Amino acid sequence: MAEPLAVLTIAGANYLPQTAAMAASLRRFHPDVPLYAVLVGTQTDAPPLEWLGARVLALGGLRVEGLRGMMLRYDCKELCAALKPAALLAVLDAGHRTAVFIDPDTLVLASLEPCFRAAAAHSLLLTPHVVPKAALDPDEELERALLMAGLFNGGFLGVSDCAETRAFLHWWAERLRTHCYEDVAAGIHFDQRWLDLAPGFVGDLHLCRHAGCNAAYWRLRWIRLEERGGAFYADGEPLRLFHFSGYDPAAPEWVTRFRPGWRVEELGEAAAALFRQYRERLREAGWRPGAERGTGLPETYKAARFVRRARARAGAAVAELMRR
């Protein structure tokens, strides 16, 4: 019998240290929860993850319709995002009733049990970027960005096996086969904007509102972050999962590339300590300054660059043509 719940992550080869740091942090609080990993663009770098007990899902083993076409039309980031629903289905097919996706650029900092329980109790669990406090103290720059990028964060979500969930994942996979890139005017932002349709498509949708679950730069304005006795707290509750979205350890003074000019030191003591700790954990996981050697993608992926250039040059019409 498979374990009732498993975690899934998907990473490009350039994100291996992040993936390893996330996996180690998950292990610490959930040693018995299986971790599945899909690695895009690498074979040789897989062993470190297996040492951490991750079950590596081979790309070829996923049931993805039109995988070769996707490898051509998407770059590494786009492809990682586009594989999400198929990989979640693969975890359900392995016999787990609940699959929780966690982005590699995160750290588990306390037990995720409350989130896991909620994920197991509902067809779909999503985290909204904004919290109710945001109505009282609006952050207009963020709001404008979220209108373009999507209201729910694609970095942490849970699915439980049922007809409704499977129908949703099949639809999502079908859309991402051809439309997983950034084109705001067309209503597309990688895998994420499609999730905005979930409140209509999924009746048993649960919105996870724990302040400390999938917290990230987009929530720092509204949550009170504290460090006590080596542990972090968000609004007095344990900080369970922090998402270092857009953080670059090679430029550690900046919070996120999505909001240029925002310094880690402006975040206050606890958050700054958290970011320092993250960088330290990335080092332990093998990250080194200047170690980004590109994505290590084989030739098929490189063809995507040509497609992207064509898209930029000739506009959407050409891109549509090449996607067929």
Added chain:
Amino acid sequence: MRWAAVTIASRRRAALARATARSFREHHPDVPFWMLLADGAHEGIGGTAEPFSLVLLQELGIPDEAQFRFRYTEMELSYAATPFLIAHALRNGFDAVLFLKQETLVLGPLDPLLEMLERHSVILTPHLLEPAAGPGALERERNVLRAGVFNGGVLGFSRCAESSQVLEWWQQKTQRLCLLDVEHGLHYEQRWLDFLPGLARRCGIVRDPGVNVGHWNLPERRIEVREGRVTACGRPCRVFRFSGYDPGHPERVTRYSVMRVEETGAAAEVFARYQSLLEECGWRETRGLPYAWDFFDDGVRIPSEARRVYRELGDEVRRFGDPFCTRGRNSFRAWLGRTHPELMEGERRG
């Protein structure tokens, strides 16, 4: 529970509000129905024979109201006033308020929505309750992503701290950003609704296929009409929306797509019913009425470019005072004439 239904229209769309009100009255004769005239008062609208109670914009207490009226075109203003009207009705003692946008036909009692409002601070209706099907499915989904996941045509708010917070937030948005600019994620008042599930813990999603049937979901909603009773996917159809419908071109479903009424199956009967109700409500008389706030106070038409220039000035516009006023060197008109002379060229008294 004391509740009311509210709608908004400008003078030339007043017949649409009448049609909505009359169809609502058939099912809820004793429930107040308010119509906000998002336009200057008019002797032909709001008399004792109307199926609605008239509300004027100045009753809503919109901050800097003259600026608000100047910033937007006729249609934008009608949309932008939505959260202000709902908040106004809740302040006036109703426990719950249903907003029904113009171009709506009520076909059945709305009690299920009221029941939801006993448990929720706000209720929203998604455009799509399942993936779009048939030709153009992907395009329809993308249109929804651009325009907003929830339709602004049927909304409910109950009186509580959470709904007043959310309404105040929404008012701040429509005060300045009730615009169409899909490249930057804006779609009038409607796109902002996408935030509500995140902002309101007690936000309810209406997943009844009989509520808010419209051109965006017609292919999925199996419409049947038996002995005058309309059903959608086998459920009673309570609210049908005619977004973009032009009674001058009754063969077209909407100006937003090429769909023809004759292709909609049994729904064609509902369109015919709406058309004849609009005739009874006098759409031919109201459609020619001028929009009061299309003109400066000397009767010269306001070019839409001038509204854009005004919006882009942000808070600087305070120094002009009432932007419709043309007297004095400090008026917006005088400033516009100095800085953008080309904009006012050829503009005549309307």
